[in-house]
Amino acid sequence: MQCTDIIEKFGGHSMAVGISVKKENFSKFKEKFEEIASNAQIDEIIPVIQIDSKIDVKDINKEMVESLKELEPFGEGNRMPIFAFKNLKIDSIRALSEGKHLKLTLKDNNTIISAIGFNLGNLAEEYRIGDKIDVVGVLEINSFNGVDSLQINMKDVMRSL
Numbered sequence: 001m002q003c004t005d006i007i008e009k010f011g012g013h014s015m016a017v018g019i020s021v022k023k024e025n026f027s028k029f030k031e032k033f034e035e036i037a038s039n040a041q042i043d044e045i046i047p048v049i050q051i052d053s054k055i056d057v058k059d060i061n062k063e064m065v066e067s068l069k070e071l072e073p074f075g076e077g078n079r080m081p082i083f084a085f086k087n088l089k090i091d092s093i094r095a096l097s098e099g100k101h102l103k104l105t106l107k108d109n110n111t112i113i114s115a116i117g118f119n120l121g122n123l124a125e126e127y128r129i130g131d132k133i134d135v136v137g138v139l140e141i142n143s144f145n146g147v148d149s150l151q152i153n154m155k156d157v158m159r160s161l
Helices: 023-039 062-071 121-125
Strands: 007-013 016-021 083-096 101-108 111-117 132-144 147-159
Touching: 016 023, 062 132, 062 147, 083 121, 101 121, 101 147, 111 132
Parallel strands: 111 147
Antiparallel strands: 007 016, 083 101, 083 132, 101 111, 132 147
8 A cells, every 4th residue: 555654544445445634745645646646557457347147149038137136236246247248240330429329239140139338439430230249248128218128238349259
């Protein structure tokens, strides 16, 4: 732990931290913290997504997705199950919200499923209809205009190998 000479108290877990710094030490703490952050090479950190299971789109149905609610409440100690979907064909692709989000329709043989990728809109130019991709995400039921449909809330996407 760095800055222990400046920090009065600290604690937390991997997703949250709390610290106490005396007012007269704040400038010193800020300077040291910014130095540590600039030397940490944060841009080289590669996030890792823990996948719970590979699943085929044909095996998904509303009852199965609803049964995931039995695992709630989700949070730090009990995260939503994350699934991998392999070799899906892009049936439609577009950016939403001024390019911020990505909306896809994906096909696995004759089964079609929608997918949304929040903050993944920049990928809309990297993929085309017909491309084969692998997707990682959580399953959810999207209710729109009184119609429920299954949807993958994507966390990441890549070209199929």
